[in-house]
Structures are given as C-alpha cells and as structure tokens.
Amino acid sequence: MKKINGGVCAPKGYKAGGICCGIKASSKKRDLALIYSEKLAVARAMYTTNKVRAASIIVTEEHLAGGELRALIVNSGNANACTGEAGIAAARRMCDLAADLFAISPRQVAVASTGVIGVPLNMAVIEGGMEALGNSLRADEAGHAAALEAIMTTDTRKKEASIEIEIDGIPVRLGAMIKGAGMIHPNMATMLGFITTDAAIEGDALEASLRRAVGRSFNRVTVDGDTSTNDVVIIMANGEAANKSISLGSPSFQIFAQALEDLCIDLAKALARDGEGATKLVTVTVSGAQDEKTAETLAMSVASSSLVKAACFGADANWGRILCAMGYSGAGFEPAQVDVAFAGSGEEVLVCRGGASIPFSEPDAKRILQSEELEIRIQAGAGAGAATVWGCDLTYDYVKINGDYRS
Amino acid sequence: MKKINGGVCAPKGYKAGGICCGIKASSKKRDLALIYSEKLAVARAMYTTNKVRAASIIVTEEHLAGGELRALIVNSGNANACTGEAGIAAARRMCDLAADLFAISPRQVAVASTGVIGVPLNMAVIEGGMEALGNSLRADEAGHAAALEAIMTTDTRKKEASIEIEIDGIPVRLGAMIKGAGMIHPNMATMLGFITTDAAIEGDALEASLRRAVGRSFNRVTVDGDTSTNDVVIIMANGEAANKSISLGSPSFQIFAQALEDLCIDLAKALARDGEGATKLVTVTVSGAQDEKTAETLAMSVASSSLVKAACFGADANWGRILCAMGYSGAGFEPAQVDVAFAGSGEEVLVCRGGASIPFSEPDAKRILQSEELEIRIQAGAGAGAATVWGCDLTYDYVKINGDYRS
Numbered sequence: 001m002k003k004i005n006g007g008v009c010a011p012k013g014y015k016a017g018g019i020c021c022g023i024k025a026s027s028k029k030r031d032l033a034l035i036y037s038e039k040l041a042v043a044r045a046m047y048t049t050n051k052v053r054a055a056s057i058i059v060t061e062e063h064l065a066g067g068e069l070r071a072l073i074v075n076s077g078n079a080n081a082c083t084g085e086a087g088i089a090a091a092r093r094m095c096d097l098a099a100d101l102f103a104i105s106p107r108q109v110a111v112a113s114t115g116v117i118g119v120p121l122n123m124a125v126i127e128g129g130m131e132a133l134g135n136s137l138r139a140d141e142a143g144h145a146a147a148l149e150a151i152m153t154t155d156t157r158k159k160e161a162s163i164e165i166e167i168d169g170i171p172v173r174l175g176a177m178i179k180g181a182g183m184i185h186p187n188m189a190t191m192l193g194f195i196t197t198d199a200a201i202e203g204d205a206l207e208a209s210l211r212r213a214v215g216r217s218f219n220r221v222t223v224d225g226d227t228s229t230n231d232v233v234i235i236m237a238n239g240e241a242a243n244k245s246i247s248l249g250s251p252s253f254q255i256f257a258q259a260l261e262d263l264c265i266d267l268a269k270a271l272a273r274d275g276e277g278a279t280k281l282v283t284v285t286v287s288g289a290q291d292e293k294t295a296e297t298l299a300m301s302v303a304s305s306s307l308v309k310a311a312c313f314g315a316d317a318n319w320g321r322i323l324c325a326m327g328y329s330g331a332g333f334e335p336a337q338v339d340v341a342f343a344g345s346g347e348e349v350l351v352c353r354g355g356a357s358i359p360f361s362e363p364d365a366k367r368i369l370q371s372e373e374l375e376i377r378i379q380a381g382a383g384a385g386a387a388t389v390w391g392c393d394l395t396y397d398y399v400k401i402n403g404d405y406r407s
Numbered sequence: 408m409k410k411i412n413g414g415v416c417a418p419k420g421y422k423a424g425g426i427c428c429g430i431k432a433s434s435k436k437r438d439l440a441l442i443y444s445e446k447l448a449v450a451r452a453m454y455t456t457n458k459v460r461a462a463s464i465i466v467t468e469e470h471l472a473g474g475e476l477r478a479l480i481v482n483s484g485n486a487n488a489c490t491g492e493a494g495i496a497a498a499r500r501m502c503d504l505a506a507d508l509f510a511i512s513p514r515q516v517a518v519a520s521t522g523v524i525g526v527p528l529n530m531a532v533i534e535g536g537m538e539a540l541g542n543s544l545r546a547d548e549a550g551h552a553a554a555l556e557a558i559m560t561t562d563t564r565k566k567e568a569s570i571e572i573e574i575d576g577i578p579v580r581l582g583a584m585i586k587g588a589g590m591i592h593p594n595m596a597t598m599l600g601f602i603t604t605d606a607a608i609e610g611d612a613l614e615a616s617l618r619r620a621v622g623r624s625f626n627r628v629t630v631d632g633d634t635s636t637n638d639v640v641i642i643m644a645n646g647e648a649a650n651k652s653i654s655l656g657s658p659s660f661q662i663f664a665q666a667l668e669d670l671c672i673d674l675a676k677a678l679a680r681d682g683e684g685a686t687k688l689v690t691v692t693v694s695g696a697q698d699e700k701t702a703e704t705l706a707m708s709v710a711s712s713s714l715v716k717a718a719c720f721g722a723d724a725n726w727g728r729i730l731c732a733m734g735y736s737g738a739g740f741e742p743a744q745v746d747v748a749f750a751g752s753g754e755e756v757l758v759c760r761g762g763a764s765i766p767f768s769e770p771d772a773k774r775i776l777q778s779e780e781l782e783i784r785i786q787a788g789a790g791a792g793a794a795t796v797w798g799c800d801l802t803y804d805y806v807k808i809n810g811d812y813r814s
C-alpha cells in the first residue's frame with residue numbers, strides 16, 4: 001500500500017469540482033460540490049443513526065436502493081434537515097439537476113448536505129450555479145481541491161487521502177474526502193465522507209468492507225457527543241482498474257478491506273484533530289478488556305467525557321476522571337485491575353496501577369500531556385479485547401464556535 | 408407546606424458543624440462536616456451508579472444495611488476514590504472517629520467524601536481535627552452553615568432548604584443541604600445530599616419517598632454528563648415530631664413524599680443553576696411523549712447536548728440542535744410532530760412547528776434566550792408523558808474550571 005496524490009480523483013475515471021453558488025450568503029466560500037464517475041459505479045453507503053434524518057439522507061437512501069451511482073452532489077452551509085416536504089423536494093431537485101448535466105437517471109445521483117438545521121434550502125442559487133458546477137469538473141488537483149473546499153463548514157483543515165494497492169498484480173486506487181469538525185460522535189460524526197475507487201468489486205463485498213472500515217474509524221471518533229442528522233459515508237467503485245472482481249471472503253477482499261480501513265482510520269484521526277476548537281488529538285486505547293466491543297465502549301466513554309477532555313486541554317494528569325468515565329460507561333470491567341498511562345512525544349508515564357494511585361512525576365506527566373498528539377493507554381484487565389478511538393480536548397474555542405454558529 | 412429557616416437543623420433533634428482541618432491544604436476553607444441526630448434515626452440512601460465507587464460509598468452502604476443512623480461525617484477536598492484498601496480503611500476510620508465523639512456504634516455513622524479522585528486521604532489532619540469538629544456542633548444557624556461550607560468544592564452558591572408540613576395535624580419538618588457543581592449527571596451528579604426530618608416514618612415508606620423524590624429531581628439534572636464515583640443522597644428520620652408513624656401508601660405518606668419531592672426539586676434547580684461556569688439555568692420540559700420515561704429521555708438528551716448548551720450560552724435560537732439531540736436519544740417519537748418554543752422572562756417564542764421551520768422574530772428569540780432562567784418547551788406528540796429536567800449552559804468558564812482543577 002502506498003500513498004498517492006489525487007484524493008477522490010486518484011482512482012481512474014473520476015472527476016470532481018466545486019463552486020460558490022451563494023448558499024453561504026455571508027461568505028465567498030465554495031458551497032456546492034460534485035463528484036462524477038465516467039462509468040456506472042457499484043455504490044454503498046452508511047447513514048446517521050439519528051431518528052431525525054435530513055432530506056438528503058432520505059433521498060440518497062432511496063436512490064442507493066439500486067446499488068449504483070454515477071454522481072454525488074453536495075452542498076454546505078445548509079443541512080436541509082427539519083425542513084419538511086419542501087426539504088425532500090429540494091433534495092430530489094438537486095439530484096435531478098445533477099442528472100441533467102450528464103443525461104443520466106436521477107437515481108444514479110446521491111445527495112448530501114451539511115450546515116445549519118431547520119432553514120429552507122435556497123434552491124434558486126443552486127439552480128443558478130449548476131452550469132458553473134458542471135464546468136468546474138476536473139480529474140486533476142483543481143477538481144478535487146475545489147470539491148473538498150465546497151463540502152467544508154467549520155473545518156479548519158482539508159481532510160483527504162488516496163492510496164494505491166495491488167490486487168492480483170494489478171494496481172487499484174482508493175481516494176477519499178471527508179468533512180466534519182463538530183457534532184461529531186458515533187455513529188459517524190456530522191460527517192460527510194466520499195470514497196472513490198477504481199476497483200472492480202461485488203456489491204456485497206463493497207458493503208462488508210465499508211461497514212468494517214467505518215466501524216473501526218469514523219464510528220470511533222468523538223468530538224462532542226452529538227450525532228448529526230446528516231451523517232453519511234458513500235463509496236463508489238467503478239471497476240476501471242480492470243482487476244478480477246473482488247468477491248466477499250476472497251484473499252483480494254482482505255487486501256481491499258484492510259486498505260479501506262487504513263484509509264478511513266487516517267481520515268478519522270484527521271477528523272478528531274480538527275475537532276471544533278481542539279488543540280490536540282487525544283487517542284484512547286483500551287486493551288485487556290473482555291472483548292473488542294467492551295474495549296470500544298470503555299474507550300469511547302473516556303474520550304467523550306467533558307471532564308477528561310478539559311483535563312487534556314489543561315494538561316492536568318487527573319486520571320481519576322478516566323476511571324470515573326470507565327465506571328459510568330455501562331461496560332463490564334474490574335476497577336481494581338485497571339492501569340492507566342499517558343503517552344506523547346515518545347514518552348510514557350504510568351499514573352494508575354490496579355485502579356489506585358501510584359507515585360509519578362508531575363512535571364513528566366505535564367510535559368507529556370502538553371503533546372499535540374496525546375495518548376491515554378488503558379489496560380483494563382487480562383482479556384483479549386482491544387480498541388482504539390480518537391477524540392480531542394475541550395477548549396474555550398469549542399464554546400466560542402458553538403455559542404454563535406448561525407450568526 | 409411552608410418554607411422555614413434552619414436547613415438540616417430545622418427538624419427537631421439535629422445538630423451540625425464544620426471545620427477546616429487541612430484536607431484542602433492550599434486554602435483556609437472548611438473541609439470536614441458533621442451532622443448529628445440526638446436520637447437514633449431511620450435512614451436510607453441512594454448511591455452513584457458508577458461502577459467505580461468511592462470508599463465512602465462502600466462503607467456507607469455497609470453501615471446502612473442496618474437502616475439506622477446517628478451521624479454523618481463528610482469531607483471535601485478529596486474524594487477518597489480509586490485509593491484501594493487504604494481508602495476503605497480511611498473511610499472506616501472516619502466513622503470510628505465520629506462514633507467515638509458520641510460513644511455510639513460506628514455502624515450508626517455514614518461517611519461521604521468529595522474532591523479529587525485517586526489521591527490518598529490525609530487521615531492525620533482528620534484525626535487532629537475531630538475534637539474541634541465535635542465542638543463545632545450547633546443546632547442553630549452557625550451549625551448548619553459551617554457544615555454546608557465544609558461539604559462544598561467548586562460550588563459558588565450555598566444550596567440548602569427547609570420546610571414544614573402537617574401530618575395528622577402535627578407539624579413535621581424536613582431540611583436538606585447539597586453540594587455539586589460539576590461531574591453532574593444522572594444518576595445523581597457529583598453530588599452529596601443530606602436530608603434530615605423529624606417525621607416518624609417506617610423504613611419502607613422512607614425508602615419509597617426518597618426514590619421517588621431523587622428520581623424526579625437530582626436524577627433529572629445534568630451539568631456535564633459525567634456521573635461521579637461519590638454521589639450519595641442520605642436521609643435520616645428521627646421521629647422527634649412525634650406524629651403517628653407514616654406507613655407506605657397511607658394519606659400521610661403522600662403528603663410526606665410530595666413535600667420531599669418538592670424540597671429536592673428546589674435543590675436540583677439550584678444545582679443546575681450552579682453548574683460549573685454556568686451563566687443560566689436551562690429548564691427543558693417535554694410533554695406529549697408516549698410516557699414519562701420517554702419524555703425524560705428526550706429532555707435529558709436535549710439538556711445534555713454540548714451543542715444545545717453552547718447555543719444557550721450564545722443566546723442563539725438554533726433549534727435544529729434540539730431536534731437533533733432528541734433524534735439520537737434513542738427514545739421513540741415522531742419528528743414531524745415536534746413543536747419547540749423558547750421561554751424566559753415571561754415571554755415565549757415558538758421556533759419550530761411539526762418538526763419544521765416557522766418564521767419567528769430573531770430579536771425576540773435572542774432576548775428570551777438571554778434570560779438567566781431559560782426554558783426549552785418541547786411538545787413531542789399527542790401522548791400523555793411529560794417530564795421536566797434541569798441543566799445549564801456550556802461556557803468558557805466550564806473549560807477553565809475543569810482544565811486545571813487539581814492545581
């Protein structure tokens with residue numbers, strides 16, 4: 001597996017573009033994106049578990065019942081959620097408009113939205129922008145960079161990646177772009193994720209690899225515990241690499257699934273690092289739990305605790321809050337068997353052994369906790385279950401960003 | 408029911424006191440409290456649901472197996488949690504020391520602790536302070552005021568109340584003091600609550616009334632979603648009012664239980680208002696849900712959402728976050744049936760009807776959201792289930808207080 005350039009345009013046969021059509025009325029930022037596959041692609045998606053679902057989620061799920069896509073249209077600046085029947089009609093219209101650009105069926109188009117909830121989407125500016133959006137499509141850097149900008153809201157960093165692997169001796173590429181900075185919690189963050197690949201792959205194999213990858217990456221990120229109405233991760237596979245089609249359970253499936261998981265974990269870490277107001281990436285690893293699910297529950301509870309997050313911000317080795325968060329997680333473990341260490345900048349300091357206090361150097365702990373990439377390592381017992389999750393610290397800026405997001 | 412003065416000393420036969428013994432080494436603040444009943448009292452308690460339990464919780468539960476108490480000893484500045492066997496021994500020793508003061512059995516003494524987790528309790532300063540603690544006992548204002556000060560940590564307000572009711576024509580009093588400001592979430596907050604009454608009441612009736620009252624008050628408060636290792640609410644009933652003993656299900660039970668619930672709700676609201684860094688009390692009411700439990704789950708999810716709390720701080724009428732938080736609560740409701748209004752300072756503004764946007768005056772909403780007592784009113788459907796919960800806004804100061812609590 002090697003990293004390559006090109007983001008979602010790295011795999012063969014994809015183009016992307018993005019424009020500023022005016023949804024973000026107060027800024028000149030791009031707000032409308034398109035990703036296009038020259039050939040019909042097998043496609044799968046995972047959606048928010050929130051009971052309140054944006055119009056884009058409802059329409060995309062409907063279209064993806066067919067399991068195939070040619071294009072994705074995405075707007076930022078407005079979530080088109082809690083907008084009633086007019087919102088559904090707007091989401092459908094976005095698919096129609098994109099379909100018209102390429103003379104394809106609207107059912108081969110998926111739609112995603114992100115931004116403020118409960119405000120009607122301004123379809124006039126989207127309609128007015130469609131020609132420019134079509135003209136912005138490129139297979140090169142200009143294309144995916146513009147699309148990536150157009151899906152961002154409070155993101156401060158661009159989050160994209162692309163890799164190349166070999167399947168039966170044939171090079172296959174995967175590319176992805178994601179957005180998300182706040183309202184980030186399983187399942188999936190206010191997060192949009194678009195993944196392209198030129199692999200030839202069966203639908204069920206694509207589905208299984210996506211579920212596994214998302215389960216171990218985006219679903220293990222927490223910024224603020226709020227699961228959005230708009231989360232979606234969509235993958236398209238157009239077969240342009242001309243490899244022998246990957247089937248579920250085959251050796252090539254393992255290679256593809258692992259590559260997809262690695263790609264998603266890279267981006268999940270970028271998501272946590274870019275958490276609203278965050279100054280540091282906080283990785284929480286739990287091992288020795290009775291099983292992987294238990295380890296994940298314990299780790300997520302620690303990474304989600306406001307008190308732990310505030311202590312990370314303040315570089316305060318307040319490990320009691322870590323045990324406390326494990327204790328209310330609902331997961332089974334024996335407090336008297338827990339060890340806790342902080343790690344960062346190549347150093348580690350053990351602060352709790354057997355669930356109780358041990359002497360440690362406060363200056364060492366402080367220095368480690370000041371790392372921009374901080375790890376909380378928890379040994380929860382003698383079991384075989386392990387999991388890693390990603391979060392960030394809770395800062396003044398989180399409050400500032402979210403205290404007045406709409407204005 | 409009328410409000411009276413006296414806090415936990417308002418009921419007949421109780422004394423309280425508090426001193427600075429030196430647990431809070433860096434300050435001159437009181438840190439050791441005692442509440443004493445001259446007669447043996449029927450007693451019950453509710454404890455944290457955290458799997459990691461402080462030594463004080465373990466020892467108090469053991470002692471309360473007998474169902475009777477004479478005294479409570481409480482320290483602040485150190486939670487005596489995650490302190491292993493030495494912590495258990497220290498908690499037992501605190502009960503022994505209090506028992507020695509009155510020549511009673513240690514099993515008639517309950518112990519509670521609050522403060523930093525994972526640091527060994529300094530028993531030497533507690534032993535050294537016991538004589539002064541005994542001498543500080545008073546039945547008057549000086550007594551309960553000193554005890555109340557001694558149980559506080561980051562609390563900025565004193566939270567106590569006392570009331571008088573009539574049972575069969577005989578006046579009966581209830582008094583309470585609580586502490587808690589952060590790490591506050593069901594079940595029960597990092598919250599210590601001590602309730603006294605001179606009612607004569609059967610043990611099972613006392614238990615039932617405590618469960619009902621805590622369930623509708625302290626268990627409906629959220630500050631930061633962290634459930635502490637040390638939470639406990641203890642009630643003592645010493646029978647000094649000489650009423651006919653209250654039995655479960657009797658008319659006098661209803662009067663007593665309602666009074667206890669009202670007392671606890673008053674203090675629960677004070678707890679939320681004093682949330683760490685909070686600038687406002689946020690009351691969330693849900694009605695029209697299918698049942699009370701569903702209404703409570705929906706309301707707690709809204710009151711716990713970091714995004715909703717930050718919007719309350721910023722006086723931003725971002726009601727989409729409210730629907731979003733309802734949506735990920737796991738509770739059943741129909742998004743298209745939800746109405747949301749903000750209320751405060753005697754005004755109300757409807758911002759969402761039938762799950763969708765309606766026009767409203769932003770200046771009106773802003774003004775209402777700036778109220779120090781803000782209410783989010785949610786109509787979740789046509790059911791009969793209703794619940795009210797209390798929370799607060801998320802502010803810069805929450806982050807500041809918790810970024811460096813230990814130092």
